[in-house]
Amino acid sequence: MEFTELINNYNWDDIRSRIYAKTVKDVELALSKDKRSTEDFMALVSPAAQAYLEPMAALSRKYTLQRFGNTIQFYIPLYLTNSCINHCIYCGFNHSNDIKRIILTDNQIMREVEAIKKIGDFQHILLVTGENPQEAGADYIENAIRLVKPYFSSISIEVQPLKEAEYKQLSDAGMNAVYCYQETYHKARYKVYHPKGMKSKFDWRLDGFERMGKADVHKIGLGVLIGLEDWRTDATLMALHLRYLQKTYWQTKYSVSFPRMRPHEGEDFQPNVVMNDKELAQLIFAYRIFDHDIEIALSTREEKTFRDNMTGLGITSLSAGSKTDPGGYAVYRNELEQFAINDGRSPDEVLSAVKQQGYEVVWKDWDLSLQ
Secondary structure: OOHHHHHHHOOHHHHHHHHHOOOHHHHHHHHHOOOOOHHHHHHHHOHHHHHHHHHHHHHHHHHHHHHHOOEEEEEEEEEOEOOOOOOOOOOOOOOOOOOOOOEOOHHHHHHHHHHHHHHOOOOEEEEEOOOOOOOOOHHHHHHHHHHHHHHOOEEEEEOOOOOHHHHHHHHHHOOOEEEOOOEOOOHHHHHHHOOOOHHHOHHHHHHHHHHHHHOOOOEEEEEEOEOOOOHHHHHHHHHHHHHHHHHHOOOOEEEEEOOEOOOOOOOOOOOOOOOOHHHHHHHHHHHHHHOOOOEEEEOOOOOHHHHHHOEOOOEOEEEOOOOOOOOOOOOOOOOOOOOOOOOOOOHHHHHHHHHHOOOEEEOOOHHHHOO
16 A cells, blocks of 8 residues: 555544644653654654753764764755746745746756856755756756766756656666655645645655655655644654655665745745744754654755754755755856745855864765765
8 A cells, every 4th residue: 555545544633633642751751762653753743842852952963973973964956947837835936926937958057067066066966946847857857967967976856746767767867866845744735735736736746755666766855844734743744654665665765854934936925834943953853863864954944053053963964055046056146046045155154164063074975975
């Protein structure tokens, strides 16, 4: 049974009630174990766990050091296009927005690569697109992968969900990882945020992770967008999804991320749920305690002080010097950001901050550098 069927066995309101009913005894029991169940995870993300952030941070640091050492991996996103058929109400690329749509040409992609190489010794690049399968589908992405491959040791993508054969096609071209955020696991509310376009199809998006697994994608990244629905419930359903994927596609590596909503072009959609820094730290600690081997990324959506403070406390990957508009490094300047970044420091400045805390930077992808 695939997860698109299994998720129907989970009732959102029931899981939420179970999380909020957890007590300090449940939290203490979860912290005392060597291996944690999803029930333990619920305790660690519950309101009751907020009084235990210090011991959670200590455990998170311990497990991070054991698995990843005193190192942080750097990556950089390269946005290839802002062209999109979807109408996601929280995104600057929303098809309804009256903006200039850009699909980078081969020459423009190479100009971006040249600019990226000048700002840092990045070996791990994340290729990002809007969702326009007609003009920027699998063949376009494959071409982009082949163009950048000579310049990077690891190539990840964050694009629309693809067919199994297309994931194999991109893996053969040199892709190492796929990141795809479900945004929210609240099936009944999902279409409120994704009213039109392929992304409005909840099951198609969720089933994409199965297609990645069947295509033997080396690493799969999951995520939820913080601000849509109750973050504790979404994070728990993602933990259940993660455990299912790890059991079913056990040879694949996994990564998680928890982006918080940021200001964007277009419709003024305000978050339904506001997560403060302590709560985001709690969620990061909970995932590290729940799974010692999972990679956890923190992007430039977050403010620099928070990113610096989280170094060594569960995070394994940081973006630096990011531009979230296609062509933003060299071709165009501030044409349209998908969202406003919150940490505008240069890679050298982020590198210096990481080193000041006694950590070293891994410029390559974790899976490749630690084999």
